[in-house]
Amino acid sequence: MGVQIGGLIGLYGGAVFGILGWWFGRRMAKKQRGLDELHSHIWQKSRSISWFCTLAAIYVLFSLVAFGIKLKVAMVLGVIMIVHMASWGITGMILSINMNMTEPLKPSRVKFGISIVAMSLFIFIILSITTGNWWFLIASIPPNTIGLISALTPERSGED
Amino acid sequence: MRNRIKDLRKAKKMTQEDLAKQVGVSRQSIIAIESGKYNPSIELAYNISKAFDSIIEEVFIFGERGEE
Secondary structure: OOOOHHHHHHHHHHHHHHHHHHHHHHHHHHHOOOOOHHHHHHHHHHHHHHHHHHHHHHHHHHHHHHOOOOOOHHHHHHHHHHHHHHHHHHHHHHHHHHHHOOOOEOHHHHHHHHHHHHHHHHHHHHHHHHHOOOOHHHHOHHHHHHHHHHHHOEOOOOOO | OEEOHHHHHHHOOOOHHHHHHHHOOOHHHHHHHHOOOOOOOHHHHHHHHHHOOOOHHHHEEOOOOOOO
């Protein structure tokens, strides 16, 4: 098995850029006293939620293997990594925005939005894996955008 | 947990940023605490109360839900 240069660049380059972004982000947040207990609370909660999403992804991938679909190791690890990182980032972003808004987010709308994102990711990842066509992932962008907009739309102050 | 931070802050003519600087947290934290979305730790609640020259019980009303 040969060394895949593109894969190595993506893997280590992504990690280096990710760590740099994280480090600079923390440095900027520190200047505005942003690394406080609310920050820890938000990111601990989002990390915990992301583990549930990762668990669901592992179950789905295991089910695909049980149904006889042949999966490559890189593909499986890639899907698990994307699900983990994306759910960590998205839930952290939703929680941060919610905490920063004077008008609260509507819980039912957040649940609806997150369900749309989870379902579309699930459906399009399965389609991509089963057909071997990764362009299906691009098709998941519109429903994901709708889901995120729906989740992040605050409750109107007049509504009770 | 409900709180009187907004009223006390207005009485003292203090902005959210002023209070945030005084207690060493971000303005986002003050917004979240004021709106009842986040319950602060006992240490932060003590620092906020101290900023208003009050005791915790005067600023935070235990056993009642926030605005949510």
